[in-house]
Amino acid sequence: MNSQEKITSNQLMAIMISLLIGIGILTLPRTVTEEAGPDGWLLVLVGGIIVIIISVVISRLGIMFPNQTVVEYGSTLLSKPLGILFSLGFFVYFVLFCAFEARVFSEITKQFLLDRTPTEVIVATILLTSAYLVRKDLATIGRMGEMIVPVFIIVPFLFLSAAIPDMDLTNLLPFMGTSPVRFLAGLGTIVTSYLGFETLLLFQPAMNRPQDAAKAMSVALGVVMVSYILTVIASVSIFGVYEIQRLIWPTFTMFRTIKIPGAFLENVHGVIMAIWVVTVYMTLSIFFFAAVTIMGRLVKVRDHAFMVLPLTFIIYFLAMVPDNIAVLYEYLDMFSIYLGVPFGLIFPLVIYAAAIIRKMGTERGNKDERSLEEGS
Amino acid sequence: MGFLGRTMNKKDNKKPEQDQPRDRAFSSLDKNLGYFKDKLKDCDDVVYREFRVGSKQQYGFALIFVDGLIDRNMINEEVLKSLMLDIRRANMNPGVFSRNIFTLAFNGAVTTGEVEEEEYLDKAIVSLLAGDSLLLIDGYKKVIVIGSKGWPNRGVQEPQTEAVIRGSRDGFSETLRINTALLRRRLRDPELKIKQIRLGVRSKTDVAIAYMDNIVDKKVLDEVEKRLRSINMDGILESGYIEQFIEDSWYSPFPQVQNTERPDRVAAAILEGRVAIITDNTPFVLLVPVTINMLFQSAEDYYERWFIASFIRIMRYVSAFISLTLPAIYIAITSYHPGLIPTDLALYIAGTRTGVPFPAFIEAVIMEMTLELLREAGIRLPGPIGQTIGIVGGLVIGQAAVQAGLVSPIMVIVVAVTAISSFALSSYSIGISFRFLRFFLIALSAAFGLFGVMLGLLIMLVHLCSLKSFGIPYLAPLVGNAYYEMGDSFIRVPLIAMHRRPKTLSGRNMIRIRPGGKNGQSGSETGNIGGKDGRGYEKTGE
Numbered sequence: 001m002n003s004q005e006k007i008t009s010n011q012l013m014a015i016m017i018s019l020l021i022g023i024g025i026l027t028l029p030r031t032v033t034e035e036a037g038p039d040g041w042l043l044v045l046v047g048g049i050i051v052i053i054i055s056v057v058i059s060r061l062g063i064m065f066p067n068q069t070v071v072e073y074g075s076t077l078l079s080k081p082l083g084i085l086f087s088l089g090f091f092v093y094f095v096l097f098c099a100f101e102a103r104v105f106s107e108i109t110k111q112f113l114l115d116r117t118p119t120e121v122i123v124a125t126i127l128l129t130s131a132y133l134v135r136k137d138l139a140t141i142g143r144m145g146e147m148i149v150p151v152f153i154i155v156p157f158l159f160l161s162a163a164i165p166d167m168d169l170t171n172l173l174p175f176m177g178t179s180p181v182r183f184l185a186g187l188g189t190i191v192t193s194y195l196g197f198e199t200l201l202l203f204q205p206a207m208n209r210p211q212d213a214a215k216a217m218s219v220a221l222g223v224v225m226v227s228y229i230l231t232v233i234a235s236v237s238i239f240g241v242y243e244i245q246r247l248i249w250p251t252f253t254m255f256r257t258i259k260i261p262g263a264f265l266e267n268v269h270g271v272i273m274a275i276w277v278v279t280v281y282m283t284l285s286i287f288f289f290a291a292v293t294i295m296g297r298l299v300k301v302r303d304h305a306f307m308v309l310p311l312t313f314i315i316y317f318l319a320m321v322p323d324n325i326a327v328l329y330e331y332l333d334m335f336s337i338y339l340g341v342p343f344g345l346i347f348p349l350v351i352y353a354a355a356i357i358r359k360m361g362t363e364r365g366n367k368d369e370r371s372l373e374e375g376s
Numbered sequence: 377m378g379f380l381g382r383t384m385n386k387k388d389n390k391k392p393e394q395d396q397p398r399d400r401a402f403s404s405l406d407k408n409l410g411y412f413k414d415k416l417k418d419c420d421d422v423v424y425r426e427f428r429v430g431s432k433q434q435y436g437f438a439l440i441f442v443d444g445l446i447d448r449n450m451i452n453e454e455v456l457k458s459l460m461l462d463i464r465r466a467n468m469n470p471g472v473f474s475r476n477i478f479t480l481a482f483n484g485a486v487t488t489g490e491v492e493e494e495e496y497l498d499k500a501i502v503s504l505l506a507g508d509s510l511l512l513i514d515g516y517k518k519v520i521v522i523g524s525k526g527w528p529n530r531g532v533q534e535p536q537t538e539a540v541i542r543g544s545r546d547g548f549s550e551t552l553r554i555n556t557a558l559l560r561r562r563l564r565d566p567e568l569k570i571k572q573i574r575l576g577v578r579s580k581t582d583v584a585i586a587y588m589d590n591i592v593d594k595k596v597l598d599e600v601e602k603r604l605r606s607i608n609m610d611g612i613l614e615s616g617y618i619e620q621f622i623e624d625s626w627y628s629p630f631p632q633v634q635n636t637e638r639p640d641r642v643a644a645a646i647l648e649g650r651v652a653i654i655t656d657n658t659p660f661v662l663l664v665p666v667t668i669n670m671l672f673q674s675a676e677d678y679y680e681r682w683f684i685a686s687f688i689r690i691m692r693y694v695s696a697f698i699s700l701t702l703p704a705i706y707i708a709i710t711s712y713h714p715g716l717i718p719t720d721l722a723l724y725i726a727g728t729r730t731g732v733p734f735p736a737f738i739e740a741v742i743m744e745m746t747l748e749l750l751r752e753a754g755i756r757l758p759g760p761i762g763q764t765i766g767i768v769g770g771l772v773i774g775q776a777a778v779q780a781g782l783v784s785p786i787m788v789i790v791v792a793v794t795a796i797s798s799f800a801l802s803s804y805s806i807g808i809s810f811r812f813l814r815f816f817l818i819a820l821s822a823a824f825g826l827f828g829v830m831l832g833l834l835i836m837l838v839h840l841c842s843l844k845s846f847g848i849p850y851l852a853p854l855v856g857n858a859y860y861e862m863g864d865s866f867i868r869v870p871l872i873a874m875h876r877r878p879k880t881l882s883g884r885n886m887i888r889i890r891p892g893g894k895n896g897q898s899g900s901e902t903g904n905i906g907g908k909d910g911r912g913y914e915k916t917g918e
Contacts, residue, residue, distance in 0.1 A: 011855075109827055113712070113713065113825060113826060113827050114712065114824065114825055114827055117824070122827070125824065125827075125831060126831070129831050129834055129835055129838075132835060132838055133838045136838065136841075136842045137842075139849075140838065140841045140842040141841075142855075143841040143849060143851055143855040144837060144838060144841045146854070146855045147837065147841070147851065147854055147855060148837075269716075270713065270716035270717075270826065273826070274826060274829075274830050277827060277830045277831075277834075278830060278834060281834055
């Protein structure tokens with residue numbers, strides 16, 4: 001990422017938005033309703049705010065260590081072996097996330113689009129297409145995001161507006177009826193829907209103006225948060241608190257119920273599927289790119305393209321490990337608890353604490369002589 | 377630079393042109409003539425005119441030219457007549473006369489517009505073969521090169537490939553000088569620079585680089601010159617050769633250099649900060665750098681009013697999308713996802729497809745292949761026969777195929793709509809890219825249905841996002857921080873709103889037009905000269 005093109009703030013926003021809106025959004029209404037009942041949308045809101053705070057913390061780290069990703073300043077702050085261990089852990093986390101995304105995507109595609117195609121084939125094709133993108137640089141991903149994000153934010157919500165007559169907002173009552181204990185327990189799960197924001201640790205040095213990262217992240221996370229909230233409100237109002245817990249993918253089912261009368265497109269869910277393929281592709285590719293970036297920075301290589309294909313095979317085999325959807329989601333839950341929360345929430349805060357305690361890093365106006373300038 | 381440019385630029389391929397010219401002229405006329413007759417042995421179109429000048433016919437002169445490349449009239453009147461007759465009639469001191477006949481001839485007697493002297497005979501031959509005439513004088517070691525170019529050419533005709541309803545019907549011709557003149561007529565600004573170089577070791581084709589010095593992006597200009605100078609080919613027969621040498625990715629199906637036959641498009645491009653490359657012997661001028669929305673713009677968009685222009689532009693984008701994806705979507709829906717279209721339509725399509733022995737994919741391939749063959753055949757056949765074959769072939773063969781039960785009528789309609797949409801594209805090069813990509817999408821949709829179509833589109837989008845033309849991302853202005861340029865992409869905002877030049881292309885001299893002063897004065901009358909930054913000057917059109 002050093003001698004390559006820089007990304008603009010808009011591109012970072014687009015990358016983050018397309019990264020976060022992936023497979024999570026399909027199951028989101030169900031999971032938050034399971035945790036917090038009709039207050040699910042409130043959970044999304046609070047989770048979003050927490051995530052915004054953490055990403056502001058991360059952006060501070062990026063400003064303190066210009067031109068360095070977490071691989072580098074992690075090593076300097078936490079002693080080299082520990083830093084490398086953390087980076088490798090991050091790498092494994094991203095790789096597993098890619099495998100999950102690919103597998104869930106294939107399951108859904110197989111169920112709704114291509115029922116006769118073997119899952120292996122679908123996983124292979126999406127991974128290979130992803131690999132093509134990951135071989136390029138971050139600016140290409142940024143440009144793709146810029147082009148895609150307006151479409152997949154606006155179009156689904158346009159379709160949703162056709163479903164407003166079916167929405168019964170009383171399904172969202174009683175407001176604030178959940179016990180605070182249950183609410184706090186739910187926060188753990190909701191943050192995992194926002195996982196992906198920690199890639200800022202890696203992408204900030206590639207920005208044109210890294211100091212704008214905080215603002216860009218807040219806007220991007222705000223957009224994602226609003227999209228999530230609207231989706232949850234829409235699904236819960238259409239289906240109600242009890243039925244929604246019986247649908248595996250309530251978001252999708254919601255779109256299937258939309259019928260635009262008189263229009264050519266009776267079955268809106270075809271278009272939504274098409275858009276969703278693109279969304280998940282972007283999520284998958286950006287996580288893949290993050291993994292490759294970490295490895296590239298660890299090994300200090302100039303061009304990361306050669307690592308992509310071997311990693312594709314690894315992700316493929318990992319994706320085929322679970323036998324069916326039930327096992328898959330079981331693994332996914334374990335993953336989000338044991339890997340998602342530590343790497344997403346705890347790790348950035350730990351590093352930031354280390355930076356503050358050890359008084360390292362350049363700050364504006366800070367005449368600290370121990371600032372580290374070793375970019376790569 | 378392109379792949380071919382790199383392979384050609386190896387150090388051991390020394391260009392003979394760069395070596396020093398070796399053959400100095402002799403002072404004896406006979407020896408000089410001997411040199412030329414030897415080098416140009418068996419070139420029977422080279423004419424050697426020896427004559428004597430002076431009242432006592434004491435000075436030996438020779439004129440060499442290539443018949444067919446010169447303006448005969450000029451040679452006869454200005455050179456031969458002037459030297460042979462008018463010198464004799466002039467009252468001159470015989471002493472002056474004999475002192476330096478060379479200078480006399482050079483400065484006074486040869487009454488043409490371009491005269492140069494040349495010491496090296498091999499460079500003189502190059503000029504000779506370009507259409508200049510050589511005047512040799514006995515006793516002098518220099519050759520006079522007289523500009524006398526005049527050969528048969530087509531003149532300025534309407535461009536065949538880019539017809540417009542409204543707009544000038546000037547098209548470039550095959551002579552470089554006519555083309556540069558057409559450009560100068562539209563941009564009467566001293567900042568319009570036209571640099572000439574010679575490319576091609578054996579063809580020595582004149583190539584001109586045209587740009588506006590205070591608008592163009594200097595980095596792009598330097599890159600263009602660098603890539604042009606690295607071309608090492610024996611013959612540059614058309615601008616297409618140059619295009620393939622200087623483009624960024626030789627493997628991409630998308631054109632990274634735009635070509636046009638219309639001088640008004642070139643002038644508009646230069647005003648936006650782009651660089652034009654004019655090649656001798658072809659009316660197709662290259663424009664760099666290029667972004668994808670330039671390939672969807674046509675000159676007419678600016679001459680009509682904004683509402684119509686925007687509507688037509690949107691239709692162009694829609695037709696591009698249709699021509700790319702319609703067969704693939706049809707195959708995907710009929711083979712994999714009949715549930716995605718309204719029930720009535722699905723049942724109807726199923727009904728029409730009963731009895732057709734092939735799956736939708738094979739049908740589509742058969743029809744598309746037939747269409748491509750018809751298209752090629754139509755190009756090769758002369759004039760009216762070609763057009764008739766196209767229509768007859770399309771209608772009759774399609775109808776016959778349907779009646780024979782080989783294809784379904786819906787397929788014929790799909791293929792016909794696709795073909796018509798592809799003709800609506802304004803740039804031929806993007807049209808042929810889409811033809812190729814359509815097959816790619818058909819194959820993917822036959823294998824994976826709608827998912828395959830989405831994957832194919834994603835792969836294309838990734839490719840487009842990573843493509844650059846001379847440092848400018850191909851997808852600008854849709855990406856990058858240049859959102860005001862969007863006013864000129866999908867729609868065309870009124871001219872009043874087009875204040876600034878595209879930022880991605882130049883970044884200098886951003887103000888394009890100045891709205892008029894308070895009392896209805898035009899911009900140039902209000903004296904708004906000097907620009908906000910004081911860089912250069914702008915004038916409104918008159």
